[in-house]
Amino acid sequence: MAFPALAKRLRTFLLGYSGTSLATGLQVVLLPWIAVSLMDLPALQLGWVQASVLLPNLLFLLFGGALADRFDSARVAALSCIGLALCHACLAFFLLAHVPSLPLLLAYGMSLGVCAAFLQPARDNLVQRCARPADGGAMRVSESRVQHTVTWMMLAQYGGQAVGMVLASRFDQWGAELLLLIQITVLCAAAIFFYSMRHLGAAPEYTQKKLPLALLEGFTEVRKSRAISELVLLVGFNGLVHIGVFLVVLPLLADNYGRGAGYYATLQIAFIAGTVAATVVMLRRGQGEYPGRGVLMCLLYSAALLIAISFGPTPLGLMMLCACWGAVAAASAALGKAIVQLLAPEQVRSRIISIYQLSLFGSAAVGALLAGAISEFAAPLATLLWAGIFSLGAFVLAWFSGALRQLCIHQSEVSGN
Secondary structure, three states: OOHHHHHHHHHHHHHHHHHHHHHHHHHHHHHHHHHHHHOOOOHHHHHHHHHHHHOHHHHHHHHHHHHHHHOOHHHHHHHHHHHHHHHHHHHHHHHOOOOOOHHHHHHHHHHHHHHHHHHHHHHHHHHHHHHOOOOOOOOOOOHHHHHHHHHHHHHHHHHHHHHHHHHHOOHHHHOHHHHHHHHHHHHHHHHHHHHOOOOOOOOOOOOOOOHHHHHHHHHHHHHHOHHHHHHHHHHHHHHHHHHHHHHHHHHHHHHHHOOHHHHHHHHHHHHHHHHHHHHHHHHHHOOOOOHHHHHHHHHHHHHHHHHHHOOOOOHHHHHHHHHHHHHHHHHHHHHHHHHHHHHOOHHHHHHHHHHHHHHHHHHHHHHHHHHHHHHHHOOHHHHHHHHHHHHHHHHHHHHHHOOOOOOOOOOOOOOOO
């Protein structure tokens, strides 16, 4: 039986993934709250700070995917974790003697974005290595096993982020330096876990194509599949409208309620609690044979939630709506990543993952800037209302397009012993 070895590989991967996610959970609260609370930046400048983490994806995600296809993904992921730890260490050292400034936060955010652009495709490409039977490197992996592994990966992501956000809620008591030290520690541990996977699974085949042609090959494969093409466009819309709004409007709403960093972290924790709950349900019930329809329905639910928040709920009501928003986001992300893992050819999988993430986070950078600009001249609640209306229109277009709606994933099993 290959299950003990499979469980060991999966545990190693999930420990590394949860470590990087814990650091991310700290970051998503720490960075904007330094900007809003310590520096009192206006909405437009907050948008630039949030976008600084995302903009490097526009330049480096594709290179990160090509690098992970050329070399061992585990080594690339480990080196990327070390790079992120160095970024946090530099900021912590600076904050010991200086007051943060806008150029400093922009440089810090861009450095994080560069390292994350190489980490994301390499880390996600390890899913197939975890799903493959230990004694059957060339054996075909079942669709259900890949979907199950992706769901575990998402649970590690959301669980790690939740722990990071709980720690970040102590910002007012602990200060930024201690939280940065925690990020450094967990990223170094994650690098060790990823590096320990370098001998597991089949080694990747090295491509002989030059880098420009290797990058274009990923786009060629995306165009060959209508379902992947439509999914890439849809996640681009989600990044532009939903993530951009989440990054900029949510801290502004929390600041307007006047409850400090603890309340903003609580909103983030409520969001993550929703993602964890939805992922646990998916582990028990599976993703089903029509994951594309699930992605589309998540878009519809997101539109409804954005419109509901735009009516100005109470602080408790906002927490509950954030939890629902997290559940919808988790289901959408797990279904979308599973579709990419199943439909992408192995030799270009990291590049297709990087294109998927480029569409999501590159659009999110633009969305953060737009949300900041709109919120500078209009109420944040109006930004949410328009985001919900545009989401309804996107749902109608995607549903009648039909590529994702008609996608069927058969739950086959691995052949062999």
